[in-house]
Amino acid sequence: MCRWLAYSGSPIMLEELLYKPAHSLIDQSLHARMGAETTNGDGFGIGWYPDDHGGPDRVVEPAVFRGTGPAWSDQNLRELARCVRSPLFVAHIRASTGTAVQQTNCHPFRYERWLWLHNGSIRDYPKLKRDLVLAVDASLYPYITGSTDSELMFFLALTFGLRDDVPGAVERMAGFVETTAARHGVADPLQMTVAVSEGKRLWAFRYSSGHASRSLFFSTSVHALRALHPENPALRKASEETRIIVSEPLGDLPGAWNPVPESCYAVVQEGHDAIRRFSPRGGAE
Template sequence: MCRWLAYSGSPILLETLLYKPVHSLIDQSLHARMGVETTNGDGFGIGWYPADHGEPDHVAEPAVFRGVGPAWSDRNLRELAHCVRSPLFVAHIRASTGTAVQHTNCHPFRYERWLWMHNGSIGGFPKLKRDLTLGVDASLYPHIEGSTDSELMFFLALTFGLQDDVPGAVERMAGFVEAAAARHGVADPLQMTVAVSEGTRLWAFRYSSGHASRSLFFSTSVHALRALHPDNPVLQMASEDARIIVSEPLGDLPGAWNPVPESSYAVVQEGHDAIRAFRPQVAAV
């Protein structure tokens, strides 16, 4: 499996979360505590929206940087994280579930303004791959570059209307995968925590067909954290709307992290955040 984080708030340097926390994402690439594997060294990727991307209707396409080596030893990643500042970014360290270690299989995946990354797998993927691939809209199919189940999930979600209705599209994607698995006799096929964004909002999903999903946490409000830890200088500098969603906590600061409930999704957006139930829907192509 994999580890990932997503950030939304005032612009910060990527290294603030990738390298500086006690149990940063880079530390997790070697010493994950809650993942299936302790080491996540089969590639990495970051995707970020420019700090000056403008009004919501004019969000620039995000930039993506990927590598096929382990994140902990990539000097280019360290240099980039030291100088790139963003109000919304995602980062992923990969532990392959069987597909090749190559640039096109590293997360996050991008389509126009959209970023997508995934931890988990589709059980019995070799059996289901043909049926699932045929479900992708013909206009989207040429944009699939790699061979992972994660990227195919992204393009199925796009097929089912991700650009208009993110939760509904992901629910229809999940229902489509489970229906294909049922036809092929594959039990409990879907295991996923997913992050998706178009540059202004951030969604995070936690679901598995067997209702035993991989870990996912969101940060407590900065206001509440400041009250709990008034002497912490990092919290004093963070913006009121800053939120972090992670596969596993970046440290042991009491009160900082809350689990995303089983079979639910969180949305981080201007005004108010929300957590809602996630229910796969039967979807036809």
Template sequence: MCRWLAYSGSSIMLEELLYKPAHSLIDQSLHARMGVETTNGDGFGVGWYPEDRSGPEGTVEPAVFRATGPAWSDRNLHELAHCVRSPLFFAHIRASTGTAVQQTNCHPFRHGHWLWMHNGTIHGFTQLKRDLTLAVDPSLYPSIEGSTDSELMFYLALTLGLREDAPGAVERMIGLVEATADRHGVPDSVQMTLGISDGERLWAFRYSTEHHSRSLFFSGSVHALRALHPENVALRRASDETRVIVSEPIGDLPDAWNEVPESSYGVVQAGNDSMHALVPRRP
């Protein structure tokens, strides 16, 4: 499987989370504690929105950097993380579930101002791929570049209304995959944690058909953590709106991390964040 991280809050250098924490995402590329594999070396990617996210027609398109080598030894990633500052960014380290190690299969995936990254799999994907691909809107199909189930899930969600209703589109996408799997006799078809952003909000989803999903955590209230740990310099610099979502905790600070509940999704946005039940919607 994979490991990923999503950040929203005060503008920071990417290296603050990719490299500096004790169990940073780069450390997890070699020493994951909660993943299926200890090593995640089948490529990586980062996607970030600029500090000024407003363009002439709304949110600007994020930048993406992806490569096929292991994250722990990539000098370009280290240089980029040391120089790029962003208030909203994604980072992903990949462990392939069978598709090729190539740049177009590395996360995060981008379409317009949307970013999408995934940990998990569609079981029986080779059996289901044709039917699922044919369900993608013909106008979106030419934008699919790679061969992963993750990217196909993204374009199914776009087809099913991601731009108007992100949670509803993800629920419909899951329902479509599960219904297709049932027709083919494939059990426990969906295993996923998802990070999605439109540049203003950040959604994190945790779900599996078998209800035994991969790990996913979110950082607690920065205000509460400051009160608990006044000695922590990083917490003093973070705004009250700052949130981090991770496949596994990137540090050992007590009380800092909360598990995303099974079959649920959270929304990080200006004002109050929220958590909701995730219920697949079958076609």
């Protein structure tokens, strides 16, 4: 599988979370503790929204940087993380579940101002792929550039209305995958933790058809983050609304991280954050 993180809050340099914590995402690329694999070396990617959006009502298209080598040895990633500052970014380290190690298969995936990344898989994906691909809206299909189930899930969610209703679209995507799998006799087809953002809000989903989902955690408060990383001056200046969502914790301070409950999603936004139930529904409505 894979490991990922998503950050929303006061603008910080990417290296503050990618490299500096004791169990940073880069450390997890070699020494993951909670994933299906210890090593996640089949590529990486980061996507970020600029520090200056051009005003509170305007969100520009995010930037994406992806590579096919292991994150721990990529000097370009290290240089970029040292220089890029962002109030909302996502990062992903990949362990392929069978599709090719190539740049177009590395997360995050981008469409217009939207970013999407995924940890998990669709079981027996080659058997289901044709039916799933044919459900993608014809206007979106040309933008699929890779061969992963993760990217196809993104474009199915876009087809089912992601730009208007994120939770509803992801629920319809999951429901459609499960319905398609049932027609082909594939049991428990979907395993996913997903992060998606349009630059203002951040959604994180934890779900699997067998109700045994991969790990996902969110930071409890900025005070806990400061206690976890007292050496980090960026976090001392972070706003009260700063949040981090991770596949596995960046450190071991008790109480600093809470698990996202099974079959739930979290939304991080200005004001009140929320955790709500996630329930797949008919995708081809």
